[in-house]
Amino acid sequence: MDIRRVDADATAEERAAVDALLGAPRSSWDGGPRGNPRDAHVSTVGGEDSRATRHLLLPALQALQARVGWISKGGLGYICDRLNVPPADAWGVATFYALLATSPRPRRVVHICDDMACKCRGADAVTAALGSHLDLCVFDRNSTGTPGNVAVPSTSAVEKLSATQQSRCDPGVGCGAGWLRSPCLGKCDQAPAALVTIAGEHPREHLLGHVTADRVQTILDGGPLDEGPQLTAPRQPVSELRLLRRVSRVDPTSLDAYRASGGFAARDKALAMGAAAVIDEMTASGLMGRGGAAFPTGRKWLAVRRETATPHYLVCNADESEPGTFKDRILMEEDPFAIVEAMTIAAFATGCEKGFIYIRGEYPLAAARLRHAIDASRDAGLLGGFDIEIRRGGGAYICGEETAVFESIEGRRGEPRNKPPFPVHAGLFGKPTLVNNVETLANVPHIILDGAAAFAAVGTPQSTGTRLFCLSGNVRFPGVYEAPMGTTLRAVIDMAGGLNEGRTLRTVLLGGAAGTFVRPDELDLKLTHEDTRAAGTTLGSGVVMVVDDTVDPRDLVLRIARFFRDESCGQCVPCRVGTVRQEEALHRMAAGRPAGGLTTEIALLDEVGATMKDASICGLGQTAYAAIESAIKRLRLYDGAGV
Numbered sequence: 001m002d003i004r005r006v007d008a009d010a011t012a013e014e015r016a017a018v019d020a021l022l023g024a025p026r027s028s029w030d031g032g033p034r035g036n037p038r039d040a041h042v043s044t045v046g047g048e049d050s051r052a053t054r055h056l057l058l059p060a061l062q063a064l065q066a067r068v069g070w071i072s073k074g075g076l077g078y079i080c081d082r083l084n085v086p087p088a089d090a091w092g093v094a095t096f097y098a099l100l101a102t103s104p105r106p107r108r109v110v111h112i113c114d115d116m117a118c119k120c121r122g123a124d125a126v127t128a129a130l131g132s133h134l135d136l137c138v139f140d141r142n143s144t145g146t147p148g149n150v151a152v153p154s155t156s157a158v159e160k161l162s163a164t165q166q167s168r169c170d171p172g173v174g175c176g177a178g179w180l181r182s183p184c185l186g187k188c189d190q191a192p193a194a195l196v197t198i199a200g201e202h203p204r205e206h207l208l209g210h211v212t213a214d215r216v217q218t219i220l221d222g223g224p225l226d227e228g229p230q231l232t233a234p235r236q237p238v239s240e241l242r243l244l245r246r247v248s249r250v251d252p253t254s255l256d257a258y259r260a261s262g263g264f265a266a267r268d269k270a271l272a273m274g275a276a277a278v279i280d281e282m283t284a285s286g287l288m289g290r291g292g293a294a295f296p297t298g299r300k301w302l303a304v305r306r307e308t309a310t311p312h313y314l315v316c317n318a319d320e321s322e323p324g325t326f327k328d329r330i331l332m333e334e335d336p337f338a339i340v341e342a343m344t345i346a347a348f349a350t351g352c353e354k355g356f357i358y359i360r361g362e363y364p365l366a367a368a369r370l371r372h373a374i375d376a377s378r379d380a381g382l383l384g385g386f387d388i389e390i391r392r393g394g395g396a397y398i399c400g401e402e403t404a405v406f407e408s409i410e411g412r413r414g415e416p417r418n419k420p421p422f423p424v425h426a427g428l429f430g431k432p433t434l435v436n437n438v439e440t441l442a443n444v445p446h447i448i449l450d451g452a453a454a455f456a457a458v459g460t461p462q463s464t465g466t467r468l469f470c471l472s473g474n475v476r477f478p479g480v481y482e483a484p485m486g487t488t489l490r491a492v493i494d495m496a497g498g499l500n501e502g503r504t505l506r507t508v509l510l511g512g513a514a515g516t517f518v519r520p521d522e523l524d525l526k527l528t529h530e531d532t533r534a535a536g537t538t539l540g541s542g543v544v545m546v547v548d549d550t551v552d553p554r555d556l557v558l559r560i561a562r563f564f565r566d567e568s569c570g571q572c573v574p575c576r577v578g579t580v581r582q583e584e585a586l587h588r589m590a591a592g593r594p595a596g597g598l599t600t601e602i603a604l605l606d607e608v609g610a611t612m613k614d615a616s617i618c619g620l621g622q623t624a625y626a627a628i629e630s631a632i633k634r635l636r637l638y639d640g641a642g643v
């Protein structure tokens with residue numbers, strides 16, 4: 001791909017997809033027909049105007065992908081014309097996101113999760129069964145995909161297909177349906193999970209749980225999309241719940257129902273208290289961010305409030321791509337108005353004029369519910385002068401890192417920025433920005449309504465409030481559970497029904513792929529920031545993935561290594577190279593062929609891990625060895641002394 005204009009033309013369908021988002025071109029300067037004499041004299045979209053539209057690059061690429069199933073050269077060129085972005089630059093963005101395809105991809109695609117929680121619950125059997133039927137249609141999520149292996153099978157290969165499969169073959173494009181592997185889809189409570197995307201004039205996306213090979217096969221064959229139950233109600237009495245109290249009890253699509261359940265009372269109270277008092281209350285509550293970094297929320301709010309540069313932006317981080325995490329999805333799907341209300345309070349307190357919800361691309365229902373909640377709240381005049389826009393991710397874990405979110409919203413590759421400057425000083429579009437996680441925000445109305453003291457009375461002095469735990473893997477009732485900070489790991493696992501009859505516990509992965517494995521003899525660990533830190537582990541994003549004796553934890557370790565290798569943005573050498581070397585070493589160890597012996601191999605992993613931790617730009621590289629190190633040293637998985 002070059003910096004010059006692309007010499008392929010967009011099809012009418014591709015133009016229509018892009019124009020539906022951007023509106024019709026105004027002149028030849030932004031992709032309209034050439035030859036209008038007026039355009040020779042006047043540029044209506046030069047300089048500043050064209051730079052101001054750059055942030056629409058990812059939405060435009062997503063619109064194209066949703067309409068035709070992939071980003072062709074002609075389609076990309078048309079977007080470049082419309083937004084005045086150099087093709088090489090746009091190509092860099094298009095190839096960054098796993099949900100976007102830059103080589104022909106079928107219109108109907110099933111993304112099957114083969115990540116850890118799904119592995120624990122049969123995902124490998126699903127992919128194995130499909131692989132033998134549909135080998136021509138298998139992609140790797142992160143491969144650029146070559147037309148030869150997927151899209152344009154040879155005549156002899158096509159002859160081997162069943163009649164149904166042959167009927168799906170689209171000349172020049174290939175099979176009309178296919179499947180590919182995906183990292184965690186955030187539906188681990190209903191593992192194994194799959195995301196179905198169907199491109200077209202009315203594109204469809206469905207996140208499915210409890211998938212089987214037969215069900216996927218039916219979908220690939222063009223059969224009906226039976227979504228099945230979307231949610232199991234919390235298995236806790238409502239008296240124990242704060243954040244989950246509306247889940248399955250209050251209609252998430254009704255503003256009236258939300259208000260009848262106390263919704264928007266916190267906003268009214270906050271407006272009456274005044275911004276300074278709201279921030280004081282947040283600080284006194286002791287709330288710490290729930291996105292993984294556990295930063296004190298009140299301090300962050302105050303720092304944004306104090307910034308004199310304008311405008312201030314608010315970003316709700318709903319990227320939730322940490323394997324094993326699905327709490328934010330449940331909140332967004334089941335209590336979307338609460339997120340909108342919390343954002344209006346945060347915006348009021350910190351002086352933000354505009355908010356963005358950056359939601360992972362794999363969450364179609366959550367995005368739809370939030371969109372509806374924003375529209376209904378705006379129509380009812382509840383947003384005041386503040387407004388919220390939804391931006392969807394493109395399938396990149398790194399885009400949850402707070403500065404990578406900014407890059408992605410601004411229309412660039414989601415590569416983290418060096419810090420400082422910190423987002424509170426110079427964040428989105430270079431302006432002071434408040435970034436908060438969905439669950440963090442969901443606590444805000446409760447703190448305002450009940451008061452900081454009541455909030456801080458739950459949990460421990462250093463870890464206040466309740467926490468959402470994502471129970472997955474080999475527990476009887478996977479799901480989201482809400483428990484006071486300080487509840488033991490054992491009690492949380494018991495809330496999810498414990499292990500299946502007759503099984504024994506092998507390990508628990510705490511905090512996700514960026515977390516650590518803990519041993520069965522560590523279940524009395526109190527789940528607080530201070531206790532987990534002291535025990536050399538982390539709460540992370542609330543992942544509690546339980547692994548019993550039906551699963552070989554070494555498979556999970558390999559999956560973690562593959563995840564980090566895939567998801568590293570590649571910007572800095574320690575992480576880009578380290579995640580590859582680490583995966584290679586683990587493969588050699590898993591195969592029983594450690595280079596130079598086990599001790600040498602582990603020493604290499606330690607050295608690579610330490611380098612990634614010390615020298616990587618962002619948290620991805622800094623934590624890429626954490627779970628693997630715990631598997632080696634805490635579980636002793638590789639030296640025969642372990643679980």
Ligand SMILES: Cc1cc2nc3c(=O)[nH]c(=O)nc-3n(C[C@H](O)[C@H](O)[C@H](O)COP(=O)(O)O)c2cc1C
Pocket residue numbers: 288289290291292293294295297317318319320321322397398399400401402403435436437438440441618619620
């Ligand atoms: C690789 C990486 C991925 C992250 N993904 C998320 C995410 O999906 N959601 C989230 O809220 N925070 C995520 N974070 C943490 C954010 O950088 C940031 O700390 C958080 O959004 C701040 O919100 P909080 O203070 O409310 O927790 C991620 C961090 C890293 C390093």
Ligand code: SF4
Pocket residue numbers: 398415416567568569570571572573575576616617618619620621622
């Ligand atoms: S640590 Fe990894 S993910 Fe983070 S910026 Fe560097 S290469 Fe990218």
Ligand code: FES
Pocket residue numbers: 113114115116117118119183184185186187188189191192193323324325
């Ligand atoms: S949805 Fe498969 S591991 Fe989370």
